[in-house]
Amino acid sequence: MYNTTLNLIRGALPNIKKRKIVIWGAGKGAQEIINMLASEGLGDRFAFIVDSKVQSPSVKNIDVLNCKGKYYVVVSISGYHPEIEDQLMRWGYEPELDYCYYYKRYVEGISDYSDKLGNRVDGNPGKAEICFVGRDARVKIGTGFSCSNLKILMETGASLEIGENVRIFNETSNDCARWKLKEGSVMILRNNVSLQSKGLIYCASHGGVYIDDGTTILSNHRIVASSKGRVAIGKDCLISHDFAAYSNDMHPIFSVESGMRLNNNCRKSNIDIGDHVWVGFRTTFLKNACVGLGSIIGSNSMVSKSYPNNCIAAGIPAKVIRENAAWSKEDIDSIEMIDREYVGYTEIPTDFPIAE
Secondary structure (H helix, E strand, C coil): CHHHHHHHHHHHHHHHCCCEEEEECCCHHHHHHHHHHHHCCCHHHEEEEECCCCCECCEECHHHHCCCCCEEEEECCCCCCHHHHHHHHHCCCCECCCEEECCCEEEECCCCEECCCCCEEECCCCCCEEEEECCCCEEEECCCCEECCEEEEEECCCEEEECCCCEEECCCCCCCEEEEECCCCEEEECCCCEEECCEEEEECCCCEEEECCCCEECCCCEEEECCCCEEEECCCCEECCCCEEECCCCCCCECCCCCCECCCCCCCCEEEECCCCEECCCCEECCCCEECCCCEECCCCEECCEECCCCEEECCCCEEEECCCCCCCCCCCCHHHCCHHHCCCCCCCCCCCECC
């Protein structure tokens, strides 16, 4: 919450001008905001704390704010209390221009939504529940979008683009898909993408998840894009149940002997899956995994390196067990019925992990 409040303050700096900053709310969050203001070089702008219920030598009554233009107010109370905004507006304060109030804004079934913080939804979200946490986040939804149980969290500056005829479908009515887009992150689903519910897609700050046209991902998927990293999945892919993709190590690892960090580059790394790739169930992709066009990854495999086009790879870690392979989503009798762009001889460098 408080990082988001600080982002709101940063965005409001042109409006704050030379005014002092007053924090409304004497809870523990007030001190955290004061500390963050100091860390951002804004400590001298803090004036005092006000509260309608707490009275002490360090906390003033809210009535001192009845002088619009002198202070900029930051509301640090969790949850939404409309009486706070009502009071500020009675005193002539205007949202953003004179105060900022972080709280979650839920949008469900509202087409072409926008709010005073620059958050917006272009298109019809259907039954999706969108929660805006911060400002300047955008959701763009193409026609034909359908879902039954989808929860989306959008932080400051996050961007979600959903193409035409994207479908989020359930096995049972209790299944839920969750997408979480942190500050400045991007998620793009191209046309005709199908995702089964009971999955999680998480974009860390300034990370990205990209899923191209016609790809299907089944239930229990976990896709995590690291900060400034990406998970990119090509068009016409078929990804089975229990798929996991983590574009970093999630936690730092150190050498006990030297004290040096062993995975310094884990915060910015990528996963790239080419067009028309078939991924079997219970398969895990780790940072720097890359699979070429038209390939197949066997079930229960762990993918952490690069694999070429039109191959079959399997195992822990995965190794190439067959070259020059092509596959089809449909039950066909001839390779001639497969799109020619997905049929080719494997081009395999000498340093690829080939099974013996």
